[in-house]
Amino acid sequence: MRNEVDPAAAIAPQIYRLLRQAIVTLEYLPGQRLSEQEIGARFGVSRQPVREAFIKLSEAGLVRILPQRGTFVVRISMRDVANARFVREAVEVAVATTACAVAPPEALDRLGELIALQKEAAASDDQRLFLRYDEAFHRTLAEAVECASAWPFIEDVKAQMDRVRYLSLPAASPMSLLIDQHAEIVRAIACRDAQRAGDAMRLHLREILNSLPRLARAHPELFEDDEMPAHAREAASATFGRDAAPA
Amino acid sequence: MRNEVDPAAAIAPQIYRLLRQAIVTLEYLPGQRLSEQEIGARFGVSRQPVREAFIKLSEAGLVRILPQRGTFVVRISMRDVANARFVREAVEVAVATTACAVAPPEALDRLGELIALQKEAAASDDQRLFLRYDEAFHRTLAEAVECASAWPFIEDVKAQMDRVRYLSLPAASPMSLLIDQHAEIVRAIACRDAQRAGDAMRLHLREILNSLPRLARAHPELFEDDEMPAHAREAASATFGRDAAPA
DNA sequence: ATAACCATACTACCATACCAGTTAAGCGAG
DNA sequence: CTCGCTTAACTGGTATGGTAGTATGGTTAT
Numbered sequence: 001m002r003n004e005v006d007p008a009a010a011i012a013p014q015i016y017r018l019l020r021q022a023i024v025t026l027e028y029l030p031g032q033r034l035s036e037q038e039i040g041a042r043f044g045v046s047r048q049p050v051r052e053a054f055i056k057l058s059e060a061g062l063v064r065i066l067p068q069r070g071t072f073v074v075r076i077s078m079r080d081v082a083n084a085r086f087v088r089e090a091v092e093v094a095v096a097t098t099a100c101a102v103a104p105p106e107a108l109d110r111l112g113e114l115i116a117l118q119k120e121a122a123a124s125d126d127q128r129l130f131l132r133y134d135e136a137f138h139r140t141l142a143e144a145v146e147c148a149s150a151w152p153f154i155e156d157v158k159a160q161m162d163r164v165r166y167l168s169l170p171a172a173s174p175m176s177l178l179i180d181q182h183a184e185i186v187r188a189i190a191c192r193d194a195q196r197a198g199d200a201m202r203l204h205l206r207e208i209l210n211s212l213p214r215l216a217r218a219h220p221e222l223f224e225d226d227e228m229p230a231h232a233r234e235a236a237s238a239t240f241g242r243d244a245a246p247a
Numbered sequence: 248m249r250n251e252v253d254p255a256a257a258i259a260p261q262i263y264r265l266l267r268q269a270i271v272t273l274e275y276l277p278g279q280r281l282s283e284q285e286i287g288a289r290f291g292v293s294r295q296p297v298r299e300a301f302i303k304l305s306e307a308g309l310v311r312i313l314p315q316r317g318t319f320v321v322r323i324s325m326r327d328v329a330n331a332r333f334v335r336e337a338v339e340v341a342v343a344t345t346a347c348a349v350a351p352p353e354a355l356d357r358l359g360e361l362i363a364l365q366k367e368a369a370a371s372d373d374q375r376l377f378l379r380y381d382e383a384f385h386r387t388l389a390e391a392v393e394c395a396s397a398w399p400f401i402e403d404v405k406a407q408m409d410r411v412r413y414l415s416l417p418a419a420s421p422m423s424l425l426i427d428q429h430a431e432i433v434r435a436i437a438c439r440d441a442q443r444a445g446d447a448m449r450l451h452l453r454e455i456l457n458s459l460p461r462l463a464r465a466h467p468e469l470f471e472d473d474e475m476p477a478h479a480r481e482a483a484s485a486t487f488g489r490d491a492a493p494a
Numbered sequence: 495a496t497a498a499c500c501a502t503a504c505t506a507c508c509a510t511a512c513c514a515g516t517t518a519a520g521c522g523a524g
Numbered sequence: 525c526t527c528g529c530t531t532a533a534c535t536g537g538t539a540t541g542g543t544a545g546t547a548t549g550g551t552t553a554t
Contacts (some may be wrong), residue, residue: 010314011508036536046509051536052302065255068515068535083397086345086469087338094337146476149308149330157400229393230349233315293539298506315505315545336526383513 003118012049026161030075060159073102077224082232084160089205097194107144132134259296271409271424277322307406329479332406336452343448354391365439369422454484
Protein backbone atom coordinates (compact mmCIF):
# COMPACT_ATOMS: atom_id res chain seq x y z
CA MET A 1 0.00 0.00 0.00
CA ARG A 2 3.00 2.25 -0.52
CA ASN A 3 1.46 3.53 -3.72
CA GLU A 4 0.94 7.23 -3.66
CA VAL A 5 -2.26 8.82 -4.76
CA ASP A 6 -2.47 10.83 -7.96
CA PRO A 7 -3.61 14.30 -6.93
CA ALA A 8 -4.75 15.04 -10.48
CA ALA A 9 -7.42 12.33 -10.45
CA ALA A 10 -10.30 11.96 -8.03
CA ILE A 11 -8.79 10.97 -4.72
CA ALA A 12 -11.66 9.20 -2.96
CA PRO A 13 -11.87 6.23 -5.37
CA GLN A 14 -8.11 5.78 -5.19
CA ILE A 15 -8.22 5.64 -1.41
CA TYR A 16 -11.04 3.14 -1.63
CA ARG A 17 -9.05 0.91 -3.96
CA LEU A 18 -5.95 1.03 -1.80
CA LEU A 19 -7.82 0.33 1.42
CA ARG A 20 -9.86 -2.43 -0.12
CA GLN A 21 -6.72 -4.07 -1.39
CA ALA A 22 -5.08 -3.74 2.01
CA ILE A 23 -8.04 -5.32 3.75
CA VAL A 24 -8.45 -8.12 1.24
CA THR A 25 -4.78 -9.04 1.44
CA LEU A 26 -5.03 -9.05 5.25
CA GLU A 27 -2.53 -6.23 5.54
CA TYR A 28 -5.24 -4.71 7.69
CA LEU A 29 -6.51 -7.40 10.02
CA PRO A 30 -10.06 -7.80 11.33
CA GLY A 31 -10.69 -5.69 14.39
CA GLN A 32 -8.12 -3.12 13.37
CA ARG A 33 -9.25 0.45 13.70
CA LEU A 34 -9.01 2.69 10.66
CA SER A 35 -8.65 6.34 11.51
CA GLU A 36 -9.74 8.93 8.98
CA GLN A 37 -7.06 11.19 10.35
CA GLU A 38 -4.27 8.64 10.16
CA ILE A 39 -5.11 7.35 6.67
CA GLY A 40 -5.45 10.89 5.39
CA ALA A 41 -2.09 11.84 6.82
CA ARG A 42 -0.43 8.77 5.38
CA PHE A 43 -1.51 9.65 1.84
CA GLY A 44 -1.25 13.38 2.27
CA VAL A 45 -4.94 14.07 1.79
CA SER A 46 -7.64 15.39 4.02
CA ARG A 47 -10.23 13.39 5.93
CA GLN A 48 -13.01 14.03 3.45
CA PRO A 49 -12.02 11.67 0.62
CA VAL A 50 -10.96 9.10 3.20
CA ARG A 51 -14.39 9.30 4.73
CA GLU A 52 -16.01 8.69 1.34
CA ALA A 53 -13.79 5.65 0.89
CA PHE A 54 -14.87 4.39 4.33
CA ILE A 55 -18.51 4.68 3.33
CA LYS A 56 -17.94 2.56 0.24
CA LEU A 57 -15.99 0.01 2.25
CA SER A 58 -18.84 -0.24 4.72
CA GLU A 59 -21.30 -0.81 1.87
CA ALA A 60 -19.08 -3.59 0.62
CA GLY A 61 -19.19 -5.06 4.12
CA LEU A 62 -15.46 -4.80 4.77
CA VAL A 63 -15.59 -2.26 7.58
CA ARG A 64 -18.09 -1.22 10.17
CA ILE A 65 -18.54 2.48 10.88
CA LEU A 66 -19.57 3.20 14.45
CA PRO A 67 -20.44 6.89 14.72
CA GLN A 68 -18.40 8.78 17.26
CA ARG A 69 -16.53 5.58 18.07
CA GLY A 70 -14.48 4.51 15.14
CA THR A 71 -14.25 2.53 11.92
CA PHE A 72 -13.10 -1.05 12.22
CA VAL A 73 -12.19 -3.82 9.83
CA VAL A 74 -14.86 -6.46 10.30
CA ARG A 75 -14.04 -10.07 10.98
CA ILE A 76 -14.71 -12.50 8.18
CA SER A 77 -18.28 -13.67 8.53
CA MET A 78 -19.02 -17.11 7.12
CA ARG A 79 -22.59 -15.97 6.75
CA ASP A 80 -21.68 -12.90 4.74
CA VAL A 81 -19.19 -14.81 2.62
CA ALA A 82 -21.76 -17.51 1.92
CA ASN A 83 -24.42 -14.95 1.05
CA ALA A 84 -22.07 -13.10 -1.26
CA ARG A 85 -21.19 -16.42 -2.85
CA PHE A 86 -24.87 -17.22 -3.27
CA VAL A 87 -25.50 -13.98 -5.12
CA ARG A 88 -22.40 -14.37 -7.22
CA GLU A 89 -23.26 -17.91 -8.18
CA ALA A 90 -26.74 -16.87 -9.19
CA VAL A 91 -25.52 -14.06 -11.40
CA GLU A 92 -22.54 -15.79 -12.95
CA VAL A 93 -24.35 -19.04 -13.65
CA ALA A 94 -26.93 -16.94 -15.47
CA VAL A 95 -24.11 -15.21 -17.32
CA ALA A 96 -22.61 -18.53 -18.34
CA THR A 97 -25.88 -20.03 -19.57
CA THR A 98 -26.79 -16.84 -21.40
CA ALA A 99 -23.37 -16.74 -22.98
CA CYS A 100 -24.24 -19.95 -24.76
CA ALA A 101 -26.97 -18.09 -26.61
CA VAL A 102 -25.41 -14.72 -27.26
CA ALA A 103 -21.62 -14.78 -26.80
CA PRO A 104 -19.74 -13.95 -30.00
CA PRO A 105 -16.84 -16.20 -31.01
CA GLU A 106 -14.32 -13.39 -30.45
CA ALA A 107 -15.24 -13.36 -26.79
CA LEU A 108 -14.42 -17.05 -26.55
CA ASP A 109 -11.04 -16.35 -28.09
CA ARG A 110 -10.33 -13.69 -25.49
CA LEU A 111 -11.34 -16.09 -22.73
CA GLY A 112 -8.97 -18.66 -24.17
CA GLU A 113 -6.16 -16.11 -24.13
CA LEU A 114 -6.84 -15.30 -20.50
CA ILE A 115 -6.66 -18.97 -19.59
CA ALA A 116 -3.30 -19.19 -21.35
CA LEU A 117 -2.05 -16.17 -19.43
CA GLN A 118 -3.31 -17.72 -16.25
CA LYS A 119 -1.36 -20.88 -16.97
CA GLU A 120 1.78 -18.81 -17.37
CA ALA A 121 1.14 -17.09 -14.06
CA ALA A 122 0.61 -20.46 -12.40
CA ALA A 123 3.80 -21.81 -13.97
CA SER A 124 5.85 -18.93 -12.59
CA ASP A 125 4.00 -19.26 -9.30
CA ASP A 126 2.90 -15.62 -9.38
CA GLN A 127 -0.21 -15.80 -7.25
CA ARG A 128 -1.08 -12.13 -7.42
CA LEU A 129 -0.98 -12.21 -11.19
CA PHE A 130 -2.99 -15.42 -11.14
CA LEU A 131 -5.76 -13.74 -9.21
CA ARG A 132 -5.68 -10.77 -11.56
CA TYR A 133 -6.26 -12.99 -14.57
CA ASP A 134 -8.91 -14.91 -12.69
CA GLU A 135 -10.81 -11.70 -12.15
CA ALA A 136 -10.28 -10.68 -15.75
CA PHE A 137 -11.73 -13.99 -16.90
CA HIS A 138 -14.97 -13.50 -15.04
CA ARG A 139 -15.25 -9.86 -16.05
CA THR A 140 -14.65 -10.68 -19.68
CA LEU A 141 -17.33 -13.32 -19.59
CA ALA A 142 -19.80 -10.83 -18.16
CA GLU A 143 -18.92 -8.37 -20.90
CA ALA A 144 -19.46 -11.08 -23.47
CA VAL A 145 -23.15 -11.21 -22.66
CA GLU A 146 -23.35 -7.39 -22.72
CA CYS A 147 -23.62 -7.26 -18.98
CA ALA A 148 -20.71 -4.91 -18.56
CA SER A 149 -22.85 -2.57 -16.51
CA ALA A 150 -23.62 -5.48 -14.19
CA TRP A 151 -19.97 -6.15 -13.44
CA PRO A 152 -19.49 -3.44 -10.82
CA PHE A 153 -22.27 -5.14 -8.97
CA ILE A 154 -20.47 -8.48 -9.00
CA GLU A 155 -17.28 -6.71 -8.02
CA ASP A 156 -18.88 -5.35 -4.87
CA VAL A 157 -20.18 -8.78 -3.94
CA LYS A 158 -16.79 -10.33 -4.63
CA ALA A 159 -15.08 -8.28 -1.92
CA GLN A 160 -16.28 -10.65 0.79
CA MET A 161 -14.95 -13.66 -1.08
CA ASP A 162 -11.64 -12.15 -2.09
CA ARG A 163 -10.41 -11.96 1.47
CA VAL A 164 -11.05 -15.65 1.94
CA ARG A 165 -9.42 -16.37 -1.36
CA TYR A 166 -6.30 -14.52 -0.35
CA LEU A 167 -6.27 -16.31 2.97
CA SER A 168 -6.27 -19.63 1.16
CA LEU A 169 -3.39 -18.68 -1.14
CA PRO A 170 -0.45 -19.73 1.04
CA ALA A 171 -1.91 -23.20 1.33
CA ALA A 172 -1.48 -25.58 -1.55
CA SER A 173 -3.74 -23.64 -3.89
CA PRO A 174 -5.01 -25.89 -6.61
CA MET A 175 -4.37 -23.31 -9.32
CA SER A 176 -4.41 -25.96 -12.00
CA LEU A 177 -7.83 -27.10 -10.83
CA LEU A 178 -9.25 -23.61 -11.20
CA ILE A 179 -7.72 -23.29 -14.64
CA ASP A 180 -9.27 -26.57 -15.68
CA GLN A 181 -12.62 -25.32 -14.45
CA HIS A 182 -12.27 -22.14 -16.47
CA ALA A 183 -11.41 -24.18 -19.51
CA GLU A 184 -14.41 -26.41 -19.02
CA ILE A 185 -16.68 -23.35 -18.82
CA VAL A 186 -15.32 -22.04 -22.10
CA ARG A 187 -15.67 -25.43 -23.76
CA ALA A 188 -19.28 -25.71 -22.66
CA ILE A 189 -20.06 -22.24 -23.99
CA ALA A 190 -18.32 -23.07 -27.24
CA CYS A 191 -20.60 -26.11 -27.51
CA ARG A 192 -23.57 -23.82 -26.77
CA ASP A 193 -24.51 -26.27 -24.04
CA ALA A 194 -26.25 -24.02 -21.52
CA GLN A 195 -26.84 -26.70 -18.93
CA ARG A 196 -23.23 -27.80 -18.96
CA ALA A 197 -21.93 -24.24 -18.86
CA GLY A 198 -24.11 -23.39 -15.89
CA ASP A 199 -23.09 -26.53 -14.05
CA ALA A 200 -19.42 -25.86 -14.72
CA MET A 201 -19.71 -22.31 -13.39
CA ARG A 202 -21.67 -23.48 -10.38
CA LEU A 203 -19.05 -26.08 -9.50
CA HIS A 204 -16.30 -23.49 -9.98
CA LEU A 205 -17.92 -20.97 -7.66
CA ARG A 206 -18.65 -23.55 -4.99
CA GLU A 207 -15.00 -24.42 -4.44
CA ILE A 208 -14.83 -21.81 -1.71
CA LEU A 209 -17.47 -23.67 0.27
CA ASN A 210 -15.03 -26.52 0.55
CA SER A 211 -12.22 -24.51 2.08
CA LEU A 212 -14.20 -21.98 4.10
CA PRO A 213 -14.97 -24.06 7.22
CA ARG A 214 -11.41 -25.34 7.34
CA LEU A 215 -10.01 -21.81 7.11
CA ALA A 216 -12.41 -20.61 9.79
CA ARG A 217 -11.16 -23.29 12.14
CA ALA A 218 -7.55 -22.60 11.28
CA HIS A 219 -7.82 -18.85 11.83
CA PRO A 220 -10.51 -18.34 14.46
CA GLU A 221 -9.17 -14.88 15.33
CA LEU A 222 -9.98 -13.66 11.82
CA PHE A 223 -13.51 -14.98 11.75
CA GLU A 224 -16.80 -13.91 13.18
CA ASP A 225 -18.31 -16.55 15.41
CA ASP A 226 -21.19 -17.43 13.12
CA GLU A 227 -22.28 -20.24 10.86
CA MET A 228 -23.03 -20.63 7.22
CA PRO A 229 -26.72 -20.18 6.36
CA ALA A 230 -28.81 -23.15 5.34
CA HIS A 231 -28.51 -22.47 1.61
CA ALA A 232 -24.73 -22.75 1.84
CA ARG A 233 -24.80 -26.05 3.71
CA GLU A 234 -27.31 -27.25 1.16
CA ALA A 235 -25.07 -26.21 -1.73
CA ALA A 236 -21.96 -27.71 -0.16
CA SER A 237 -23.49 -31.09 0.51
CA ALA A 238 -25.15 -31.16 -2.89
CA THR A 239 -21.81 -30.51 -4.58
CA PHE A 240 -19.22 -32.19 -2.41
CA GLY A 241 -21.24 -34.76 -0.50
CA ARG A 242 -22.61 -34.72 2.99
CA ASP A 243 -19.25 -34.62 4.73
CA ALA A 244 -17.86 -31.68 2.83
CA ALA A 245 -14.78 -29.87 4.07
CA PRO A 246 -13.31 -32.03 6.79
CA ALA A 247 -10.39 -30.69 8.78
CA MET B 248 -40.66 15.17 -1.20
CA ARG B 249 -41.92 17.62 1.37
CA ASN B 250 -40.72 15.36 4.15
CA GLU B 251 -38.28 17.10 6.37
CA VAL B 252 -35.07 15.49 7.47
CA ASP B 253 -34.53 14.38 11.02
CA PRO B 254 -31.46 16.27 12.25
CA ALA B 255 -30.95 13.74 15.03
CA ALA B 256 -30.26 10.86 12.64
CA ALA B 257 -27.59 10.69 9.96
CA ILE B 258 -28.61 13.13 7.25
CA ALA B 259 -26.87 11.76 4.18
CA PRO B 260 -28.88 8.50 3.97
CA GLN B 261 -32.10 10.41 4.44
CA ILE B 262 -31.24 12.76 1.57
CA TYR B 263 -30.38 9.73 -0.54
CA ARG B 264 -33.74 8.13 0.18
CA LEU B 265 -35.67 11.30 -0.57
CA LEU B 266 -33.82 12.00 -3.80
CA ARG B 267 -34.06 8.41 -4.94
CA GLN B 268 -37.78 8.45 -4.33
CA ALA B 269 -38.11 11.74 -6.21
CA ILE B 270 -36.21 10.40 -9.19
CA VAL B 271 -37.99 7.06 -9.26
CA THR B 272 -41.40 8.74 -9.14
CA LEU B 273 -40.33 11.06 -11.95
CA GLU B 274 -40.69 14.09 -9.77
CA TYR B 275 -37.18 14.80 -10.98
CA LEU B 276 -37.11 14.19 -14.71
CA PRO B 277 -34.17 12.90 -16.74
CA GLY B 278 -31.80 15.66 -17.74
CA GLN B 279 -32.70 17.76 -14.74
CA ARG B 280 -29.77 19.23 -12.92
CA LEU B 281 -29.40 18.58 -9.21
CA SER B 282 -27.50 21.28 -7.39
CA GLU B 283 -25.78 20.45 -4.10
CA GLN B 284 -26.44 23.99 -3.04
CA GLU B 285 -30.12 23.99 -3.92
CA ILE B 286 -30.94 20.59 -2.45
CA GLY B 287 -29.06 21.45 0.70
CA ALA B 288 -30.92 24.72 1.06
CA ARG B 289 -34.27 23.04 0.49
CA PHE B 290 -33.76 20.61 3.35
CA GLY B 291 -31.86 23.00 5.55
CA VAL B 292 -28.63 21.02 5.50
CA SER B 293 -25.17 21.70 4.18
CA ARG B 294 -23.75 20.56 0.88
CA GLN B 295 -21.67 17.75 2.32
CA PRO B 296 -24.37 15.18 3.10
CA VAL B 297 -26.04 16.08 -0.18
CA ARG B 298 -22.83 15.30 -1.96
CA GLU B 299 -22.64 11.89 -0.30
CA ALA B 300 -26.20 11.21 -1.39
CA PHE B 301 -25.25 12.17 -4.95
CA ILE B 302 -22.41 9.67 -4.89
CA LYS B 303 -24.75 6.86 -3.87
CA LEU B 304 -27.26 7.90 -6.51
CA SER B 305 -24.53 7.79 -9.13
CA GLU B 306 -23.53 4.29 -8.01
CA ALA B 307 -27.15 3.24 -8.36
CA GLY B 308 -27.05 4.64 -11.88
CA LEU B 309 -29.73 7.25 -11.32
CA VAL B 310 -27.59 10.34 -11.75
CA ARG B 311 -24.41 11.21 -13.56
CA ILE B 312 -21.84 13.35 -11.82
CA LEU B 313 -19.78 15.47 -14.18
CA PRO B 314 -16.93 17.09 -12.24
CA GLN B 315 -16.93 20.86 -12.37
CA ARG B 316 -20.08 20.73 -14.49
CA GLY B 317 -22.96 19.40 -12.51
CA THR B 318 -24.99 16.41 -11.47
CA PHE B 319 -27.82 15.37 -13.74
CA VAL B 320 -30.63 12.85 -13.59
CA VAL B 321 -29.85 10.29 -16.26
CA ARG B 322 -32.33 9.26 -18.90
CA ILE B 323 -33.78 5.79 -18.57
CA SER B 324 -31.50 3.41 -20.42
CA MET B 325 -33.14 0.28 -21.78
CA ARG B 326 -29.74 -1.34 -21.63
CA ASP B 327 -29.24 -0.51 -17.97
CA VAL B 328 -32.78 -1.53 -17.07
CA ALA B 329 -32.38 -4.82 -18.91
CA ASN B 330 -29.06 -5.51 -17.24
CA ALA B 331 -30.45 -4.72 -13.82
CA ARG B 332 -33.36 -7.01 -14.58
CA PHE B 333 -30.96 -9.74 -15.66
CA VAL B 334 -29.11 -9.58 -12.37
CA ARG B 335 -32.29 -9.44 -10.37
CA GLU B 336 -33.79 -12.40 -12.18
CA ALA B 337 -30.66 -14.43 -11.59
CA VAL B 338 -30.61 -13.71 -7.87
CA GLU B 339 -34.31 -13.97 -7.16
CA VAL B 340 -34.82 -17.13 -9.18
CA ALA B 341 -32.03 -18.64 -7.11
CA VAL B 342 -33.76 -17.36 -3.99
CA ALA B 343 -37.03 -18.93 -5.04
CA THR B 344 -35.53 -22.31 -5.88
CA THR B 345 -33.47 -22.33 -2.71
CA ALA B 346 -36.52 -21.39 -0.68
CA CYS B 347 -38.02 -24.73 -1.64
CA ALA B 348 -35.23 -26.45 0.24
CA VAL B 349 -34.77 -24.23 3.25
CA ALA B 350 -37.72 -21.86 3.76
CA PRO B 351 -39.51 -22.46 7.08
CA PRO B 352 -43.32 -22.70 7.05
CA GLU B 353 -43.65 -19.45 9.03
CA ALA B 354 -42.04 -17.59 6.16
CA LEU B 355 -44.67 -18.91 3.80
CA ASP B 356 -47.34 -17.66 6.16
CA ARG B 357 -45.84 -14.20 6.16
CA LEU B 358 -45.69 -14.22 2.37
CA GLY B 359 -49.35 -15.17 2.32
CA GLU B 360 -50.18 -12.27 4.58
CA LEU B 361 -48.32 -9.87 2.32
CA ILE B 362 -50.30 -11.13 -0.67
CA ALA B 363 -53.54 -10.52 1.24
CA LEU B 364 -52.40 -6.99 2.09
CA GLN B 365 -51.50 -6.46 -1.52
CA LYS B 366 -54.98 -7.52 -2.57
CA GLU B 367 -56.43 -4.93 -0.21
CA ALA B 368 -54.19 -2.24 -1.67
CA ALA B 369 -55.25 -3.24 -5.16
CA ALA B 370 -58.92 -3.21 -4.17
CA SER B 371 -58.65 0.32 -2.81
CA ASP B 372 -56.57 1.28 -5.86
CA ASP B 373 -53.71 2.50 -3.71
CA GLN B 374 -50.82 2.07 -6.10
CA ARG B 375 -48.13 3.41 -3.82
CA LEU B 376 -49.15 0.99 -1.09
CA PHE B 377 -49.31 -1.78 -3.67
CA LEU B 378 -45.69 -1.18 -4.65
CA ARG B 379 -44.67 -1.09 -0.99
CA TYR B 380 -46.14 -4.52 -0.37
CA ASP B 381 -44.64 -5.78 -3.60
CA GLU B 382 -41.20 -4.80 -2.38
CA ALA B 383 -41.92 -6.29 1.04
CA PHE B 384 -42.86 -9.58 -0.60
CA HIS B 385 -39.57 -9.91 -2.40
CA ARG B 386 -37.56 -8.80 0.59
CA THR B 387 -39.34 -11.25 2.87
CA LEU B 388 -38.65 -14.07 0.46
CA ALA B 389 -34.97 -13.20 0.45
CA GLU B 390 -34.95 -13.20 4.24
CA ALA B 391 -36.62 -16.58 4.24
CA VAL B 392 -33.52 -18.16 2.70
CA GLU B 393 -31.28 -16.28 5.16
CA CYS B 394 -30.11 -13.96 2.45
CA ALA B 395 -31.04 -10.84 4.34
CA SER B 396 -27.56 -9.46 3.90
CA ALA B 397 -27.95 -9.89 0.16
CA TRP B 398 -31.07 -7.77 -0.05
CA PRO B 399 -29.31 -4.39 -0.09
CA PHE B 400 -27.66 -5.48 -3.31
CA ILE B 401 -30.96 -6.34 -4.89
CA GLU B 402 -32.31 -3.04 -3.68
CA ASP B 403 -29.57 -1.16 -5.47
CA VAL B 404 -30.19 -3.04 -8.67
CA LYS B 405 -33.91 -2.49 -8.35
CA ALA B 406 -33.56 1.29 -8.62
CA GLN B 407 -33.26 1.11 -12.39
CA MET B 408 -36.40 -0.96 -12.66
CA ASP B 409 -38.46 1.02 -10.17
CA ARG B 410 -38.51 4.11 -12.34
CA VAL B 411 -39.91 2.12 -15.23
CA ARG B 412 -42.38 0.49 -12.91
CA TYR B 413 -43.63 3.84 -11.71
CA LEU B 414 -43.87 5.05 -15.28
CA SER B 415 -46.13 2.13 -16.11
CA LEU B 416 -48.42 2.73 -13.16
CA PRO B 417 -50.85 5.23 -14.70
CA ALA B 418 -51.54 2.77 -17.49
CA ALA B 419 -53.86 -0.10 -16.88
CA SER B 420 -51.56 -1.84 -14.44
CA PRO B 421 -52.43 -5.48 -14.17
CA MET B 422 -52.15 -5.52 -10.41
CA SER B 423 -54.22 -8.67 -10.18
CA LEU B 424 -51.83 -10.40 -12.56
CA LEU B 425 -48.86 -9.59 -10.38
CA ILE B 426 -50.71 -10.80 -7.30
CA ASP B 427 -51.51 -14.06 -9.04
CA GLN B 428 -47.86 -14.47 -9.91
CA HIS B 429 -46.84 -13.89 -6.30
CA ALA B 430 -49.39 -16.45 -5.20
CA GLU B 431 -48.08 -18.98 -7.68
CA ILE B 432 -44.55 -18.47 -6.41
CA VAL B 433 -45.68 -19.17 -2.85
CA ARG B 434 -47.67 -22.21 -3.92
CA ALA B 435 -44.68 -23.64 -5.75
CA ILE B 436 -42.45 -23.11 -2.73
CA ALA B 437 -45.06 -24.69 -0.48
CA CYS B 438 -44.99 -27.73 -2.77
CA ARG B 439 -41.18 -27.69 -2.53
CA ASP B 440 -41.13 -27.74 -6.32
CA ALA B 441 -37.92 -25.89 -7.10
CA GLN B 442 -38.30 -25.96 -10.86
CA ARG B 443 -41.81 -24.55 -10.71
CA ALA B 444 -40.85 -21.88 -8.17
CA GLY B 445 -37.95 -20.72 -10.30
CA ASP B 446 -40.07 -20.62 -13.43
CA ALA B 447 -42.78 -18.66 -11.64
CA MET B 448 -40.28 -16.10 -10.40
CA ARG B 449 -38.67 -15.87 -13.80
CA LEU B 450 -41.98 -15.21 -15.49
CA HIS B 451 -42.86 -12.65 -12.84
CA LEU B 452 -39.63 -10.70 -13.27
CA ARG B 453 -39.84 -10.74 -17.05
CA GLU B 454 -43.11 -8.82 -17.17
CA ILE B 455 -41.16 -5.59 -17.43
CA LEU B 456 -39.61 -6.75 -20.69
CA ASN B 457 -43.08 -6.72 -22.15
CA SER B 458 -43.85 -3.12 -21.31
CA LEU B 459 -40.39 -1.58 -21.61
CA PRO B 460 -40.19 -1.08 -25.39
CA ARG B 461 -43.72 0.30 -25.48
CA LEU B 462 -42.95 2.77 -22.70
CA ALA B 463 -39.75 3.81 -24.43
CA ARG B 464 -41.68 4.62 -27.59
CA ALA B 465 -44.41 6.42 -25.65
CA HIS B 466 -41.97 8.61 -23.70
CA PRO B 467 -38.92 9.07 -25.91
CA GLU B 468 -37.89 12.21 -24.01
CA LEU B 469 -37.37 10.14 -20.86
CA PHE B 470 -35.27 7.44 -22.48
CA GLU B 471 -31.73 7.13 -23.61
CA ASP B 472 -31.45 6.34 -27.28
CA ASP B 473 -30.21 2.80 -26.87
CA GLU B 474 -31.40 -0.75 -27.28
CA MET B 475 -31.86 -3.75 -25.06
CA PRO B 476 -28.89 -6.10 -25.04
CA ALA B 477 -29.09 -9.48 -26.66
CA HIS B 478 -29.82 -11.35 -23.46
CA ALA B 479 -32.95 -9.26 -22.92
CA ARG B 480 -34.28 -9.83 -26.43
CA GLU B 481 -33.54 -13.51 -25.94
CA ALA B 482 -35.42 -13.58 -22.63
CA ALA B 483 -38.38 -11.63 -24.03
CA SER B 484 -38.86 -13.84 -27.05
CA ALA B 485 -38.37 -16.99 -24.99
CA THR B 486 -41.06 -15.88 -22.57
CA PHE B 487 -43.58 -13.93 -24.63
CA GLY B 488 -42.95 -15.20 -28.14
CA ARG B 489 -41.02 -13.69 -30.98
CA ASP B 490 -43.25 -10.64 -31.41
CA ALA B 491 -43.16 -9.56 -27.80
CA ALA B 492 -44.31 -6.10 -26.79
CA PRO B 493 -46.10 -4.73 -29.83
CA ALA B 494 -47.17 -1.10 -29.79
C1' DA C 495 -22.05 39.66 -39.54
C1' DT C 496 -19.18 36.49 -37.60
C1' DA C 497 -15.81 34.53 -34.95
C1' DA C 498 -12.52 34.68 -31.22
C1' DC C 499 -11.83 36.05 -26.62
C1' DC C 500 -12.35 37.20 -21.95
C1' DA C 501 -14.88 38.07 -17.63
C1' DT C 502 -18.20 36.04 -14.78
C1' DA C 503 -20.86 32.82 -12.53
C1' DC C 504 -21.48 28.72 -11.75
C1' DT C 505 -19.89 23.51 -10.68
C1' DA C 506 -17.71 19.46 -8.02
C1' DC C 507 -13.89 18.34 -5.26
C1' DC C 508 -10.85 18.78 -1.50
C1' DA C 509 -9.39 21.02 2.83
C1' DT C 510 -10.48 22.91 7.12
C1' DA C 511 -13.33 24.12 11.13
C1' DC C 512 -16.79 23.02 14.32
C1' DC C 513 -19.98 20.06 16.82
C1' DA C 514 -21.97 16.27 19.44
C1' DG C 515 -21.28 11.92 21.28
C1' DT C 516 -18.13 8.13 23.01
C1' DT C 517 -14.25 6.47 25.55
C1' DA C 518 -11.04 6.12 28.95
C1' DA C 519 -8.05 7.77 32.14
C1' DG C 520 -7.37 10.28 36.37
C1' DC C 521 -8.83 12.12 40.48
C1' DG C 522 -11.41 12.19 44.73
C1' DA C 523 -14.62 10.30 48.04
C1' DG C 524 -15.85 6.44 50.76
C1' DC D 525 -8.13 -0.34 47.60
C1' DT D 526 -12.48 0.31 45.19
C1' DC D 527 -16.03 2.68 43.15
C1' DG D 528 -17.95 6.75 40.89
C1' DC D 529 -17.61 11.10 38.86
C1' DT D 530 -15.27 14.50 36.11
C1' DT D 531 -12.76 15.77 32.22
C1' DA D 532 -9.83 15.66 28.42
C1' DA D 533 -8.79 13.37 24.18
C1' DC D 534 -10.42 11.10 20.83
C1' DT D 535 -14.24 9.69 17.09
C1' DG D 536 -17.46 10.43 12.95
C1' DG D 537 -20.91 13.81 11.08
C1' DT D 538 -21.84 18.22 9.44
C1' DA D 539 -20.85 22.98 8.03
C1' DT D 540 -18.04 26.13 5.63
C1' DG D 541 -14.15 27.89 2.97
C1' DG D 542 -10.96 27.61 -0.94
C1' DT D 543 -9.50 25.98 -5.62
C1' DA D 544 -9.47 24.44 -10.26
C1' DG D 545 -12.14 23.62 -14.10
C1' DT D 546 -16.34 24.38 -17.16
C1' DA D 547 -20.27 26.72 -19.44
C1' DT D 548 -22.01 31.18 -20.80
C1' DG D 549 -22.78 35.73 -22.28
C1' DG D 550 -21.05 39.97 -23.62
C1' DT D 551 -17.37 42.36 -25.96
C1' DT D 552 -14.01 43.13 -29.31
C1' DA D 553 -11.41 42.33 -33.43
C1' DT D 554 -11.69 40.72 -38.03
